[in-house]
Amino acid sequence: MSKLLRKPLQETIDDGVTLVHEVSGQNSDLKYVGFKVVDVKKGAKYEQTLEKEECCIVALTGKINVTEGDHHFSDLGRRDNVFEKKPTDSVYVSNDRTFEVEAVTDARVVLCYSPSEKQLPTKFIKAEDNGVEHRGKYSNKRMVHNILPDSDPSANSLLVVEVYTETGNWSSYPPHKHDQENLPDESFLEETYYHEMDPPQGFVFQRVYTDDRSLDETMTVENGNVVLVPAGYHPVGVPDGYSSYYLNVMAGPERIWKFHNDPDHAWVLDRD
Numbered sequence: 001m002s003k004l005l006r007k008p009l010q011e012t013i014d015d016g017v018t019l020v021h022e023v024s025g026q027n028s029d030l031k032y033v034g035f036k037v038v039d040v041k042k043g044a045k046y047e048q049t050l051e052k053e054e055c056c057i058v059a060l061t062g063k064i065n066v067t068e069g070d071h072h073f074s075d076l077g078r079r080d081n082v083f084e085k086k087p088t089d090s091v092y093v094s095n096d097r098t099f100e101v102e103a104v105t106d107a108r109v110v111l112c113y114s115p116s117e118k119q120l121p122t123k124f125i126k127a128e129d130n131g132v133e134h135r136g137k138y139s140n141k142r143m144v145h146n147i148l149p150d151s152d153p154s155a156n157s158l159l160v161v162e163v164y165t166e167t168g169n170w171s172s173y174p175p176h177k178h179d180q181e182n183l184p185d186e187s188f189l190e191e192t193y194y195h196e197m198d199p200p201q202g203f204v205f206q207r208v209y210t211d212d213r214s215l216d217e218t219m220t221v222e223n224g225n226v227v228l229v230p231a232g233y234h235p236v237g238v239p240d241g242y243s244s245y246y247l248n249v250m251a252g253p254e255r256i257w258k259f260h261n262d263p264d265h266a267w268v269l270d271r272d
């Protein structure tokens, strides 16, 4: 098994709360990105006290209430299935704060983390505020929901985005990387991919590789898997008949997404 590929854990951590994924500095080489997925049954609660880390809570599917101090946000979440392809609600919570997520319906909640020292205001990121982008042509078509892009200063480090790739298409393609602190040409950002497929028996392929091939892994990724991208190019290929969804979390020393295309493949962008 690749050390970059994570399968769902399905570990009960509280009444009605199942830990589906947990990526942290304790169980990976990532220093800037932490990632969790929890399934919360209707009426159950997940609570967490953040230390020196900020968190973006994404109502992936189902409906939730989120409370942090005097802030209470009700009935967040816009879809029962990510393949409804509509943006959803999220909440940004800064370091050293405690939040609670209560499920209004059975819900899957994504928790995106990055180290943070400087407190920022808690912020409700409404579905309507997600920038929606259609990128690419030929077999490189995808749709993006920008939850926390680098143009939004609400977070210290976190960048969060959802990407839908059409059947038979490629995304994060031509292959690009962001693993050098070399601004303005490239930024260093670690990344995680949480994947789903429609229909769910589908799979996609994701390759993670560096120029010198000291890292070069090609993974068969199934519904609900997570891929870690500590460095390198990280294209995704989607087989015919299946659609792909993934949620990316990125973070690094500077909060800017500046990627570098693999020079061997950048030519695909130059076609008419």
Ligand SMILES: O=C(O)C[C@@H](O)[C@H](O)C(=O)CO
Pocket (backbone or CB within 6 Å): 135, 142, 144, 161, 163, 170, 171, 172, 173, 178, 191, 234, 248, 259
């Ligand atoms: O293909 C896309 O446009 C999505 C990717 O950019 C993805 O969000 C990523 O690789 C970020 O580095």
